Amino acid sequence: MTTDVLEKEYKDLNDIAAVYDYHDFDRIIRHYMIRAMKPFLVPGRALEMGCAYGEFTEILTNHYQDLTVIDAAEEFLNHTKNRVGDGAKYILGLFENYQPTEDEKYDAIFIMHTLEHLLDPVDIMRRAKSWLTPTGRLYLVVPNANAGSRQIAVKMGLLTHNWALTEVDHKHGHRIMYSFDTFERDARAADLNIIHRGGIFFKALANFQIDKAMQHGVIDEKYMEACFQLGYIYPDLCNSIFLICD
Numbered sequence: 241m242t243t244d245v246l247e248k249e250y251k252d253l254n255d256i257a258a259v260y261d262y263h264d265f266d267r268i269i270r271h272y273m274i275r276a277m278k279p280f281l282v283p284g285r286a287l288e289m290g291c292a293y294g295e296f297t298e299i300l301t302n303h304y305q306d307l308t309v310i311d312a313a314e315e316f317l318n319h320t321k322n323r324v325g326d327g328a329k330y331i332l333g334l335f336e337n338y339q340p341t342e343d344e345k346y347d348a349i350f351i352m353h354t355l356e357h358l359l360d361p362v363d364i365m366r367r368a369k370s371w372l373t374p375t376g377r378l379y380l381v382v383p384n385a386n387a388g389s390r391q392i393a394v395k396m397g398l399l400t401h402n403w404a405l406t407e408v409d410h411k412h413g414h415r416i417m418y419s420f421d422t423f424e425r426d427a428r429a430a431d432l433n434i435i436h437r438g439g440i441f442f443k444a445l446a447n448f449q450i451d452k453a454m455q456h457g458v459i460d461e462k463y464m465e466a467c468f469q470l471g472y473i474y475p476d477l478c479n480s481i482f483l484i485c486d
Contacts, residue, residue, distance in 0.1 A: 263447040270296040272468050276440045280484045282377050284347025290354035294320030301327035335364050345373045352381045356414045365430035381482040385417035388444040388477040432485035439475025442467045
């Protein structure tokens with residue numbers, strides 16, 4: 241990519257971070273992500289690519305003592321620093337400009353709800369693969385175009401099709417919606433070896449609906465746990481889908 245393109249990308253990401261609207265559910269889903277992937281975690285040095293407000297970063301500090309975080313949005317990185325402190329090392333910059341040394345390669349790299357924001361997600365996955373140790377793993381999570389809530393929105397006429405980007409998607413800088421087929425297509429294009437796939441949290445309501453329902457006591461933790469368990473049975477209807485690669 242040209243310098244002009246990367247400079248615009250850096251500015252766009254910081255503009256998005258300044259107006260990013262986080263739902264309570266966005267924070268909650270991070271805890272379900274780690275639960276879904278926990279059986280496949282490998283120990284060692286870890287890298288998180290994209291941190292948002294640090295919810296997942298804080299979770300990772302419970303599993304990795306040597307954790308590095310890279311994000312191009314200064315607001316996100318500062319927020320995460322204030323939240324996590326010395327629990328991680330921080331790098332401000334674009335993924336496209338980052339290059340660790342041979343001594344800095346990682347055993348675990350996490351790209352959580354980030355690929356959908358990128359200009360070239362295949363290139364970033366390929367680059368991340370090159371930063372892994374020989375026994376390292378790449379953990380990828382994206383929002384699911386086929387989530388039950390999105391399919392309901394299509395039937396209601398709120399979306400034209402499952403992969404359509406909403407106004408909120410555009411506001412948050414999403415460039416693509418993934419489903420299992422396109423997700424795996426891009427992972428294969430990046431020469432990744434997929435060792436596990438799955439869904440995280442069976443989802444029939446939109447994020448804001450879940451927030452309101454929880455605030456008013458319409459749904460509780462038992463409901464949320466049931467939706468997480470159903471995700472193992474109906475991965476294609478989940479809020480998020482994940483791939484674990486080596």
